[in-house]
Amino acid sequence: MIDERAIDEALRQVEQLRAEALQAISAAENTSRLEEARIRFTGKKSVLTAVMQIMPRLRSNDERKTLGAAVNAAKVEIETALEDRRLQLGRRELEARLEAERVDVTLPGTPVQRGYQHPTLQTMRELIDIFRQMGYAVVEGPEVEWDLYNFQLLNFPPDHPARDLQDTFYVTDDMLLRTQTSPAQIRVMREQRPPIRVIVPGLVYRDEAEDATHLSEFFQIEGLAVDTNITLADLKGTLTEVVQRFFGRERGVRFRPHYFPFTEPSAEIDISCFACGGAGCRSCGGEGWLELGGAGMVHPIVLENGGVDPEVYSGFAFGLGPDRFTMMRGNITDLRLLRHGDVRFLEQFN
């Protein structure tokens, strides 16, 4: 049934919705309220669209056109108002956010925790500095080494029993993870003529069951001095100086005869015990001394293997363990603590 007054009623509704919409838009206090108004008044299911459902009840095309035009005009007006309000609110919200998030550059910053060197690397640095002051150059060698350089040229023939003390991890039958940084001795002697004074810091490997005093991966500083008239006294003087500079002048240093295939004569270097000062206690197993490393006069065969004439030149070599130095100076009872990466333990030495 056609309602004669339907068009008037519909136009009145459009006008009312238009007024309500404009009122809601200008009252919207933030963009989410504004979005609610947009959906309510102009969305697909909005009240304004609902007015169009009256169309079939209108009497003529003219009336339909009139209503359609009124609805569209209202929509355009509402959308314009929405857009204006959106820009206005957006600016206001941006300003509010900028104000709220403003950085006060005068406030104290968040403290940054600074890192520090591992205690063993601190030891390495100190020892390297001491040797540098004594005229030693630093050289490095490969961690994966030929059996030839790691053993044979250093006077460990293939079936030599001393190899048992330095079992390691083999890459192939003739290539291995170096057991010492000593292979650099041969490389250096083949590359430069005496006088030679070098130290070789680096990681070395042993096929070792780890315990409180043994690691399968540890640091070593190898040293080599080759010149005319180098004697055992030079060796003793050099290492005593290094050890006392590192640990203190009050420390006693002792050289104890030992055997190494690549030096002759050979010695182990001991330092007087920190706990008892040499009298003997539990820390030193009653000995009064603690072992620091090995040393000796370079074996003539090794000099020859390096292309140096043993009739003209002599030299000394030594191997020191920075992990062990760290352990002794820091009063650490178990070497493995240095490798466990527990920061609570490590930061004590910072």
Ligand SMILES: [Zn+2]
């Ligand atoms: Zn002791």
